[in-house]
Amino acid sequence: MAELNLIPRVSLAELTTIRVGGAADWFTRVYAVEQLARAVAWATDRHLPFLFLGEGSNVLFPDSGFRGLVIKNRLVGFEHYADEVQVAGGENLGEVIQRLSRLHLAGLECMYGIPGTIAGAIVGNAGAYGQEIRDCIVEVSAWSPAGGVQAFDREAMQFSYRHSLLKDRRDLFVLSCRLRLRPSQENLAARSDEILRKRLAKYPIGLRCPGSFFKNILVSQLSPEVLAGIPTDFIQYGKIPAGRLLEEVGAKGASRGDALIAEYHGNLLINRRLASSRDVLALASEYAQRVWDRFQVLLEPEILVVETEADK
Secondary structure, three states, rough: OOOOOOOEEEEEEHHHHOOOOOOOEEEEEEEEHHHHHHHHHHHHHOOOOOOEOOOOEEOOOOOOOOOOOEEEEEEEEEEEEEEEEEOOOOOOEEHHHHHHHHHEEEEEHHOOOOOEEEHHHHHOOEEOOOOOHHHHHEEEEEEEEEEEEEEEEEOOOOEEEOOOHHHHOOOOEEEEEEEEEEEEEOOOHHHHHHHHHHHHHHHOOOOOOOOOOOOOOOOHHHHHHHHHHOOOHHOOOOEEEEEHHHEEEEEEEEEEOEEEEEOOOOEEEOOOOOOHHHHHHHHHHHHHHHHHHHOOOOOOOOOOEOOOOOOO
């Protein structure tokens, strides 16, 4: 078994797509569950917190960094059985979708271009253009310090819009998942390429951004009184895009320091060059408050905002 490589003082900005955040006291990559268990035991023995990380596409770290151990998921593996596949949590989502297209298996092709790992997609129940990863999940294999390796079926995962059990159970590390897809003779790769072109218009290559900052709002969760104050043309497929509400209160083009809300989309917070986490959060909070004041709608972050002890 490979030795555990513990690296001190690693820049968290270099590990995230927004390129913001201080340093982690310790960092390691794990390629097997045995390494994972050893890493967590090492942190626990030293009374250090630990945090699991994929490709850093949906996370914002504080400027002060993380006073513990960040553990990056590098588990890989892909096995195909008829209309099902077993995929390791550290596999890149886009590469998995490409393999599925070659196997003529449909179900995730509209999610092509979403950055991150399979594990990260499961944690946040990633989705796009009418598809969500929960629709294909049969079972998730996860590990925790207290329970070891455990299997969770779709119901046990408690999936909802951009949410799963794993957002509430940060001690669970996704080892792998079993997906059931739909055999298809469509040109799935062409469909994925079409989706990717749309995504690149919103997220150009190299954009320092964590993805959509706030969740869209489910119409079913709003009271009739609140819904009456929202233009009906804002509603799309049972949701109200957070970006539309933000744009109504003047978010597009707003900035604080090097943190910028995109001029073409109200729900994209961008690091122009050397943005601080403090500025990103202050900018997001300011316009979330404006949305509340105008529409009485509470915007919830879609990304993971890592807090320091002082923030809690």
